[in-house]
Amino acid sequence: MEVQLKPWSLDDIPDIARHANNPNIACNLRDAFPHPYTLADAEHFVSGCIGNDGIGQLCRAVVADGAVVGSIGLFLGSDVSRKSAELGYWLAEEFWGRGMMSAAVRQLCAEGFTRFDLARIYAEPFAYNIGSRRVLEHAGFSLEGILKNSVFKKGRLLDSCVYALLCP
Numbered sequence: 001m002e003v004q005l006k007p008w009s010l011d012d013i014p015d016i017a018r019h020a021n022n023p024n025i026a027c028n029l030r031d032a033f034p035h036p037y038t039l040a041d042a043e044h045f046v047s048g049c050i051g052n053d054g055i056g057q058l059c060r061a062v063v064a065d066g067a068v069v070g071s072i073g074l075f076l077g078s079d080v081s082r083k084s085a086e087l088g089y090w091l092a093e094e095f096w097g098r099g100m101m102s103a104a105v106r107q108l109c110a111e112g113f114t115r116f117d118l119a120r121i122y123a124e125p126f127a128y129n130i131g132s133r134r135v136l137e138h139a140g141f142s143l144e145g146i147l148k149n150s151v152f153k154k155g156r157l158l159d160s161c162v163y164a165l166l167c168p
């Protein structure tokens, strides 16, 4: 299924709130991504994406067949990390396993390296999140290391991975 990325619009709030309200998504993300995920959470998120577009971040809605089905973003570092950006993403569960996020990651990283003076884009999936690790590998990221016991999620200590893509 073909994937497009588009800037966020306030019209996307109901769709994104519905798709994001899923424990199978939240359990793979930082606690800042809430569960349950309410309409107010979606309003806050989308408004922030619109207000800060291109200013320290580049957030896009993932679109398939004209519908918003996920979220992807680059978050620029500061100070000595200002040539690095962190990548984050999630997709509505009904669309998993069709290569959509691998395509979205490739698109956003290409745009990120074009728009910003970046040396590196990185992501830190939990080590058990094989699907996310495969997405990064498909998009050309390299595994730089595994951070033992670096994450405390839902009462459990977990390992996380550092994956990076260097500016071509």
Ligand SMILES: CC(C)(COP(=O)(O)OP(=O)(O)OC[C@H]1O[C@@H](n2cnc3c(N)ncnc32)[C@H](O)[C@@H]1OP(=O)(O)O)[C@@H](O)C(=O)NCCC(=O)NCCS
Pocket (backbone or CB within 6 Å): 024, 025, 026, 028, 029, 089, 090, 091, 092, 095, 096, 097, 098, 099, 100, 101, 102, 103, 123, 124, 125, 126, 129, 130, 131, 132, 134, 135
């Ligand atoms: C991770 C996520 C974005 C993947 O999106 P997706 O569009 O399904 O990913 P793709 O289809 O592009 O690629 C997934 C790959 O992982 C594989 N995969 C997925 N789940 C897997 C699992 N549990 N075990 C092994 N492989 C798995 C798929 O087979 C595919 O590999 P392949 O193309 O080599 O066959 C989606 O599952 C998601 O939103 N998860 C919840 C949120 C999340 O984890 N976000 C990332 C945080 S770092």
